[in-house]
Amino acid sequence: MSKKLTRPEMLQNLFEGNGISSDSVELDDALIRDVQKYADGV
Numbered sequence: 001m002s003k004k005l006t007r008p009e010m011l012q013n014l015f016e017g018n019g020i021s022s023d024s025v026e027l028d029d030a031l032i033r034d035v036q037k038y039a040d041g042v
Helices: 007-017 022-027 029-041
Strands: none
Touching: 007 029
16 A cells, blocks of 8 residues: 655655756746645645
């Protein structure tokens, strides 16, 4: 049986699956706002 992922793990998988690195997140304010907007849905 697989382990249930935590929210941070789900976000990490989502970012990695879409080619988003932590460096690009830190530098992109629009991306950060979008993540905040949709984070509750994760």
